[in-house]
Amino acid sequence: MRKVRVLSAVCVFLLAAVAAFAADVTGKWTAQVPGRGGQTREVTFNLKADGEQLTGTITTPRGDTDISDGKVNGDQISFAQTMEFNGNSMKIVYKGKVSGDSIEFTREFKREGDDGQAQSTTFTAKRAQ
Numbered sequence: 001m002r003k004v005r006v007l008s009a010v011c012v013f014l015l016a017a018v019a020a021f022a023a024d025v026t027g028k029w030t031a032q033v034p035g036r037g038g039q040t041r042e043v044t045f046n047l048k049a050d051g052e053q054l055t056g057t058i059t060t061p062r063g064d065t066d067i068s069d070g071k072v073n074g075d076q077i078s079f080a081q082t083m084e085f086n087g088n089s090m091k092i093v094y095k096g097k098v099s100g101d102s103i104e105f106t107r108e109f110k111r112e113g114d115d116g117q118a119q120s121t122t123f124t125a126k127r128a129q
Contacts, residue, residue: 028044068081077095
């Protein structure tokens with residue numbers, strides 16, 4: 001019986017330690033994201049981490065969009081945004097590395113049915129106060 005209690009305590013400790021190493025991404029983040037013609041626009045990310053699951057929204061001048069496929073793995077996060085343009089679906093995949101109050105993002109555009117090279121951009125999001 002004592003071995004079971006000790007083993008249970010060790011498991012709880014290990015789970016808590018793993019959760020402690022996950023990046024703290026819950027909250028509001030803002031970024032100046034490069035767009036067409038080199039112009040930037042402000043984008044707001046409202047993120048909520050629950051263990052390894054990441055949910056939230058992206059707010060642009062066009063409105064709010066839910067994120068999908070969100071994941072947190074240590075200091076790495078990833079999620080997708082699906083947008084519709086003139087009847088065509090486009091998936092935007094975000095991958096980021098969290099460091100304190102900033103996230104270094106890489107964003108790739110993938111058009112539905114397009115097997116070509118994805119267009120990629122990088123930018124930094126800062127935690128909003």
